[in-house]
Amino acid sequence: MALSVFATAGIIFLLFTSTSAQIRGDSHATCNMNDGFGKYCPTTCGVADYLFRYSPVVNEELTAMHNNLELIANLTRGADETITYMKDSTAAAQKSSQPDPNYKRSSSMLDDVLRYEKTILEQEQQLIELQNVILSNERRMGDLKKLALNLQQKCSEPCRDMVQIQPITGTDCQDVANKGATTSGLYYVKPTKAQAQFLVYCEIDKFGRGFTVIQRRRDGSVDFFKDWIQYKEGFGYLSPDDTTEFWLGNEKIHLLTTSSTLPTVLRVELVDWEGNKRYADYNMFRIGSEADMYRLTYGYYFGGDAGDAFDGYDFGDDPSDKFYTSHNGMQFSTHDKDNDKYAGSCAQQDGSGWWMNKCHAAHLNGKYYPGGRYSEKDVGEYGFDNGIIWVTWHSRWYSLKETTMKIIPLSRITAGGGQQTGVKQFGGLGDV
Numbered sequence: 001m002a003l004s005v006f007a008t009a010g011i012i013f014l015l016f017t018s019t020s021a022q023i024r025g026d027s028h029a030t031c032n033m034n035d036g037f038g039k040y041c042p043t044t045c046g047v048a049d050y051l052f053r054y055s056p057v058v059n060e061e062l063t064a065m066h067n068n069l070e071l072i073a074n075l076t077r078g079a080d081e082t083i084t085y086m087k088d089s090t091a092a093a094q095k096s097s098q099p100d101p102n103y104k105r106s107s108s109m110l111d112d113v114l115r116y117e118k119t120i121l122e123q124e125q126q127l128i129e130l131q132n133v134i135l136s137n138e139r140r141m142g143d144l145k146k147l148a149l150n151l152q153q154k155c156s157e158p159c160r161d162m163v164q165i166q167p168i169t170g171t172d173c174q175d176v177a178n179k180g181a182t183t184s185g186l187y188y189v190k191p192t193k194a195q196a197q198f199l200v201y202c203e204i205d206k207f208g209r210g211f212t213v214i215q216r217r218r219d220g221s222v223d224f225f226k227d228w229i230q231y232k233e234g235f236g237y238l239s240p241d242d243t244t245e246f247w248l249g250n251e252k253i254h255l256l257t258t259s260s261t262l263p264t265v266l267r268v269e270l271v272d273w274e275g276n277k278r279y280a281d282y283n284m285f286r287i288g289s290e291a292d293m294y295r296l297t298y299g300y301y302f303g304g305d306a307g308d309a310f311d312g313y314d315f316g317d318d319p320s321d322k323f324y325t326s327h328n329g330m331q332f333s334t335h336d337k338d339n340d341k342y343a344g345s346c347a348q349q350d351g352s353g354w355w356m357n358k359c360h361a362a363h364l365n366g367k368y369y370p371g372g373r374y375s376e377k378d379v380g381e382y383g384f385d386n387g388i389i390w391v392t393w394h395s396r397w398y399s400l401k402e403t404t405m406k407i408i409p410l411s412r413i414t415a416g417g418g419q420q421t422g423v424k425q426f427g428g429l430g431d432v
C-alpha cells in the first residue's frame with residue numbers, strides 16, 4: 001500500500017513536471033494549505049513539496065488506514081458472514097413461518113371463537129331478560145293459584161249449605177224410599193254392580209214410590225248436543241228442587257237397569273206448550289253396557305196416553321217408515337259415534353245423543369224449540385226434524401216443552417192397583 005501511495009505521488013509529480021513550463025512562479029504563502037487542496041490550488045509545485053514533506057506522516061497514516069481497512073475488511077467479512085447467516089436464518093425463519101394449514105385453521109377458529117363469545121354474551125343477556133319474564137309470570141301464576149284456591153274455598157262453603165243431599169242411601173230411589181225417605185231430592189245411590197255411589201234426583205211420591213230420574217228437560221237451559229263421553233258420564237245439573245235439566249249418564253243408567261233381575265219400568269212423562277201432560281211406560285227397560293253401545297231394550301209398551309213412539313211411526317213417506325223409526329234394540333249414537341241404521345249420522349244431523357235407528361219417532365234429547373212449533377226452515381243445514389219429539393202425541397214438527405225419563409221397579413207400579421196407579425199419579429203431578 002505504501003508503494004502505491006508513492007506511485008500515485010510520482011504520477012502526480014510527473015504530470016506536474018511535464019507541464020512545469022506553464023507554472024507561473026507560485027509561492028507557498030499564497031496557497032491555501034487546507035486538506036481539500038482546493039481547485040487548482042496550490043500549484044503543482046507546491047503540491048509536490050507538500051507531498052514530499054508530508055509523505056512520512058501520510059505513510060504512517062496510510063499504514064494506519066491500511067490496518068484500519070484490513071480491520072474493517074475483517075469486520076466486513078464477519079459482517080458478511082453474519083449477514084449471510086442472518087439471511088439464511090431469515091429465509092429459514094420465513095420458511096418456518098409459512099402458516100401451516102393447522103395454524104390457518106386454528107386462527108380462523110380463534111376468529112370464530114371471538115364471534116361466538118360475542119353472540120354468547122348477547123344471548124346471555126337475552127336469557128337473563130327471559131328469566132326475569134319467567135319469574136314475573138311465575139309470581140303471577142302463584143297469585144292466580146292463591147286466588148283460585150280462595151275462590152274454591154268460597155264456592156265450596158255456600159254450595160254445601162245450599163244444596164241439600166239427603167242422608168239416606170240405597171241401590172236406587174225405590175230402595176231409598178223403602179228405607180223411609182219421603183222427600184223428593186238428591187240422594188246417593190249405589191246399584192249392586194256399581195263400584196262407587198253417585199248422585200241422583202229421586203222423585204218420591206206420597207205412595208212411597210221412588211222414581212230414579214234419568215233425564216229431564218224443562219226450559220232449554222242445557223244444550224243436549226253432546227259427545228259420546230258426555231252422554232256416557234252424564235251432563236247438565238242435578239238440583240234438589242227439580243229445577244234443572246240433565247242427562248244422568250249412560251253408564252249409570254246401565255248400572256241402574258242391569259244390577260237387579262227384577263224388571264224395571266221406564267216412565268216417560270211429557271208436557272206440551274199448552275200445559276197438557278201425557279206419559280208412556282215401558283216394562284223390562286234395560287240399557288246395555290258400553291261394549292254394546294248402551295243398547296236400548298224393553299219388553300213391551302206398558303201403557304200410557306202418549307202412545308208408543310218407541311215402536312216407530314208410519315209417517316206416510318215410505319212403507320218402511322215404522323220399521324226404521326222404532327227404537328227397541330237400537331244402540332246409542334252421538335255425533336262422534338255413529339251406531340245407527342242410516343247411511344249418514346242421525347245424531348249429527350239431529351244434534352243429539354239417542355238410540356237412533358234411521359232415525360227416530362221418539363227423540364227426547366232433541367233441540368229445544370221455545371213455543372214448540374218449528375219447520376224445516378228452522379233446522380239449518382240438514383233440514384230434518386230435530387226437536388224434542390214424541391210423534392204418537394205431537395207431530396215431528398212440534399217440540400215438547402218438558403220431558404222426564406225415570407225408572408222404577410215394576411213391582412212398585414203394579415203394587416198399588418197396576419198401571420192405573422201410575423196414570424192417576426201422573427195426572428195429579430201438578431198437585432204434588
Ligand SMILES: [Ca+2]
Pocket residue numbers: 338339340341342343344345346
Ligand atoms: Ca250411520
